[in-house]
Amino acid sequence: MSEEKKTDLQKVNPIKQLESQLAEARNVKEVFSIDLVRERFIKNYEAVTGKKDGENRYNQERFAYLEIIADKPELNKVDKFYHFAAIVKAGTTGLSFRDGKLYVIPTGTGVKVQSSPAGKREQLEMMPTVKRAPEPILVMKGDKFVHDKLNGVVKEHYTTEKSEQKILLENIFASYQRIMFNDGTIADTVVYHDDLVKAKSKSKMKSDFGLWETWPGEASKKTSTNRAFRLYHKYPDNIVVFGNEITESDDVEQPAYAEVMAEKPQQTQEQPEPKEEFHKNLNEGTGELYPTEEVKEQPKATKKTREPLI
Numbered sequence: 001m002s003e004e005k006k007t008d009l010q011k012v013n014p015i016k017q018l019e020s021q022l023a024e025a026r027n028v029k030e031v032f033s034i035d036l037v038r039e040r041f042i043k044n045y046e047a048v049t050g051k052k053d054g055e056n057r058y059n060q061e062r063f064a065y066l067e068i069i070a071d072k073p074e075l076n077k078v079d080k081f082y083h084f085a086a087i088v089k090a091g092t093t094g095l096s097f098r099d100g101k102l103y104v105i106p107t108g109t110g111v112k113v114q115s116s117p118a119g120k121r122e123q124l125e126m127m128p129t130v131k132r133a134p135e136p137i138l139v140m141k142g143d144k145f146v147h148d149k150l151n152g153v154v155k156e157h158y159t160t161e162k163s164e165q166k167i168l169l170e171n172i173f174a175s176y177q178r179i180m181f182n183d184g185t186i187a188d189t190v191v192y193h194d195d196l197v198k199a200k201s202k203s204k205m206k207s208d209f210g211l212w213e214t215w216p217g218e219a220s221k222k223t224s225t226n227r228a229f230r231l232y233h234k235y236p237d238n239i240v241v242f243g244n245e246i247t248e249s250d251d252v253e254q255p256a257y258a259e260v261m262a263e264k265p266q267q268t269q270e271q272p273e274p275k276e277e278f279h280k281n282l283n284e285g286t287g288e289l290y291p292t293e294e295v296k297e298q299p300k301a302t303k304k305t306r307e308p309l310i
Helices: 003-012 014-024 035-049 054-070 080-093 117-126 193-202 216-232
Strands: 102-106 111-115 130-132 137-140 144-148 153-158 172-181 186-192
Touching: 014 035, 014 080, 035 054, 035 080, 035 117, 054 080, 054 102, 080 102, 080 111, 111 117, 117 130, 117 216, 137 216, 144 172, 153 186, 172 193, 172 216, 186 193, 186 216, 193 216
Parallel strands: none
Antiparallel strands: 102 111, 130 172, 137 172, 144 153, 172 186
16 A cells, blocks of 8 residues: 555555554653644643643553553553543543542553542533532431432431441441532432442452451542442543543452551531431431322421421
């Protein structure tokens, strides 16, 4: 085939052109100098964030990525396509490797990038429909907790004199991640104790110093954030990710050698203000609010006739 025909083929087939350029690149630094890599990162980043500083952001993240893998011979030996796919994927998150919200993880034969729980909440807030995704909240055993499962909203939650104070997994009734939308609606993703125990059992870090053993409250919060992210996060239509889409499970833990800043465990958490409310369809044993047929509102009972909430 003549050189002229090869050039014409590359013009109509950018993937072939990319494959050729990746094969010619001697290292990851040269991969990140390929125009298509830079352009795809910038387009993804600006589509997600709505910002126009894509060129500057690419240079910053490229440098940070190269620093991370500089002292990791096993990562430098990975096929260069994985590094290309990883930096492009990083652009879709709108996050940075420089503040611990995004990190590089080996996958056996390749590498991928993954966002931290705080990063996932920030990604949710980048969505045009989302107003806020605050830090998730723990529900301790003994708390007053009413969950409307039908509508996916926590109706009541506050501590009582019976609430457990020590943050141990056996004392945690549930964890929930709230998402507040611009239209005023709320979605609460609640993960109950049994599912938290299952997430711990699937954890890849089984040592006495793992996240679940050391900070069970933070691990529980992380589980509800991850689940909410999978349920509600959506990318803009013009996002392009090369390679297989990364699926992130509740129990994925940060590799010990990843060069990222761990989130500091929170000692306190914001609790909703107590609000006395009587629910006829409340299961006092589990705190769940079950849907019932709509009935006509009855006259309010007096304090003498109303049964106490426990």
